Amino acid sequence: MVDLLPLSALLLGIATHHGLFIHGEWHIQAPSIAVYHSLAFLMLISLHCSTVSGSFGDSLFSLIGLFALYLLGLFSSISVYRLFFHRLSIFPGPRLAALSKIWHVWKCRDSRNHHVLNDWYQKYGTFVRTGPNEITVFHPASLDCMDGPKSRNSRSDWYDILYPKIFSIFSRDKEIHNERRKIWDTAMSSTSLYNYYAKLVRHVQVFEGLISESVGQPIAMNDLISWFTFDCMGDFGFSQDFGMMSERKWLEPILYMCASWSLLGVFSPAIWVPRISFAIFQVWKAKDWFKALAFSESLLKARLDTESSQVDIVSEFIYDYNRSEKGPYEYSKLSGDASVLLFTGTDTTTSSIIIALYYLARFPIHARRIQDELDGIDVTDVRTLTSLPHLTGMINESMRLLPVALTTNPGSRITPPEGLTIDGTFIPGGVKICTSRYVLGRLSTAYEEPDYFIPERWYSRPELVKDRRAFAPFGIGRYGCVGKPIAMAQIRLVVACLLSKYSIAFAPGKDNEESVERDMRDQTTANPGKLVLVFEKRRG
Structure with a gap:
């Protein structure tokens, strides 16, 4: 025996x-x-x-x-x-990645998953097995197939990262998502946006004031832009100004939030790893998650205790909560949406502004083109700014080459039971599918001269865009980013306000022109490298 x-x-x-x-x-x-x-x-x-x-x-x-x-x-x-x-064994890809996602985690241990996936695309082609039950699709139609009007896919395991906490707009349950999406849409209605824009303009003016204090001197932009976006979100999100620009320093709980993203930069490919860390260990960056969640909870409670007549985003969710039975489940949804508001409405915009300013400093000819468009107009009028073709083209082109969602683990899907066919290739049902906006933005099948920065491709030279489906920086369909209008307004206002008064150049130093892209990290959202600029007053 x-x-x-x-x-x-x-x-x-x-x-x-x-x-x-x-x-x-x-x-x-x-x-x-x-x-x-x-x-x-x-x-x-x-x-x-x-x-x-x-x-x-x-x-x-x-x-x-x-x-x-x-x-x-x-x-x-x-x-x-x-x-x-395994039924995916016929697909090409790294053998060790097919064996375990731990190999993928190891490959992107420096948080450069966008480069890892680009290398795999170059080696293995359009359809790559990047996990035991995962296919990454590098095709212009991938985003449309994942989230387009005919899609029957569901959200992947990534969205269970903090289960059982309910992040309703990130829920895998379509009914919960659709129910809460309606509230988000109301919070982002044209009437509400008008009120947010008024607040936004005030913060842009404070931001420009900080720039004006150091004209002609090197300015480290990353922290400054982060303070701006968080102050904005505190104001039109919760009717609270965090005051980081006025104090010229970080609010400690927000530092926890920023630090927590680095955990996902490494472990996003294997979401079960941070789940174990969150549930059992709560050490290293995992504890920062809970400090950040506690901060968003404190903002929500302060807002619930305040009878504010101001229009802010969270007020729509509070209004819905007050009409409910106010049980733990309903409060969990309210708390989850408050966390989503704080987490996703800031880092993405911060990165977008840094990347836009990086390209303007790198290609000053486009900065001058935008300055020509700005002459004689009110640079604080968001509606006017939306009509400027080169400004919009520059923003689109910066998002094409360096999208804030470099890869799409927080955007991955599970194919429906009947499977999915993309360009003649069948992917079985119940398979996790991903893509990479970083790779899609550089596909020769989607763009002429894909590696060149050409804003005109988005308005006067449409022949340079072969397949528009490859460009969806804010997502598409029912899962598209509901905050797109406010994010675009922030980017346009910052760029317009700065270019109307200053010329922009990289600060002297051998690394300054390379660091943003070279040192960029993929941490669910892009975390650009250091950007140091010099602003000079415009002449004439």
């Missing part, structure tokens, strides 16, 4: 894979699986020591060997299945 124990442990591992883990999704249960396996091992040690004679060391060594055989059977079965018998 004793001789059969090693074989039994090995077979138990194989049976666990085929009878359990081969079916369905397990990322939500990842923390429980880790805990249960650890507890089972400790219980076996206790049971073995109480029933079998011999030293504790011998018992422990024996059980470790049996547990190792169990794990060997489990992971050997998983490996053989994924490499040779």
Whole structure:
């Protein structure tokens, strides 16, 4: 009987894979699986020591060997299945990525997943197996197939990152998403936007005032632009001015939020890893997540305790909450939306403004073209700014080459049961599909001269855009970014206000012209490298 124990442990591992883990999704249960396996091992040690004679060391060594055989059977079965018998085994891609997403995590350990995926596209082609049950599609039609009007895809496991907390507009439940999306749409109505724009103009003027204090001197733009976007969101999001521009320093809880993004830059490809960290360990960057969530919770509670007559975004959700039964579930949705508002309405705009200013400094001819458009107009009038073709073309072109969503783990989908066909290639049902906006923006099948910065391709030279489907910086369909109008308004107002008064150039230094793109990190949203500029007063 004793001789059969090693074989039994090995077979138990194989049976666990085929009878359990081969079916369905397990990322939500990842923390429980880790805990249960650890507890089972400790219980076996206790049971073995109480029933079998011999030293504790011998018992422990024996059980470790049996547990190792169990794990060997489990992971050997998983490996053989994924490499040779999985339905995605016909797709090209790195063999180690097909074996485990941990390999993908290792490859983007420096948070440059956009370069990793670009390298894989260059090596393997349009359809690449980038995980055990994952295909990354580098095709102009990929975004339309994922989220277009005919799509029957569902959201992927990425959206369960903080389960069971409900981030309703990021929910995998379509009914919850559609219900809450209606509230977001109301909060972003034309009437509401008019009020937000008035607040936004005031913050842009404060921002420009900070620039004016250091004319002719090198200015580090990253922090300054972050302070601006957070102050804006605090104001028209929660009717609270964080005051970072006036104080010229970071608010500590917001630093926690920014730090927490770096965790996803590494582990976004394997979402079960941060889920274990969040649920069990809560160390390193994981604890910053919870400090950031606590901060958004404090903003919400302060707003609930205040009878504000001002129009802000969160007021629409509070109004809906006050009409509800006000139970824990309804409050969880309210709290989740407040967190989404703070998290997603800031970093993306910060990166977009940094990238736009980077290209204006890199290609001053386009800055001068925009200055010609701005002469004689009110640069604080958002509606007028939307009609300026070169300004809009410059923003679009900067978003094409360096999109704030470099890759789309927070945008990945699960194919419907009947599967999905893209350009004649069939992807089975229940498969996670992703793409990379960074790669799509540089496809020769979608753009003429794809590596060149040509704003005119978006208005006067449309022949340079072969396939418009490849360009969707704010997403498309029911999952498209509801904050697009306010984000575009911020970018336009900042660029117009600065260019109307100043010429822009990189500060002296060998790295300044390269650092934004060279040091960019993919942390769910793009985190550009350091941008240091010099502003000089315009003549005439």
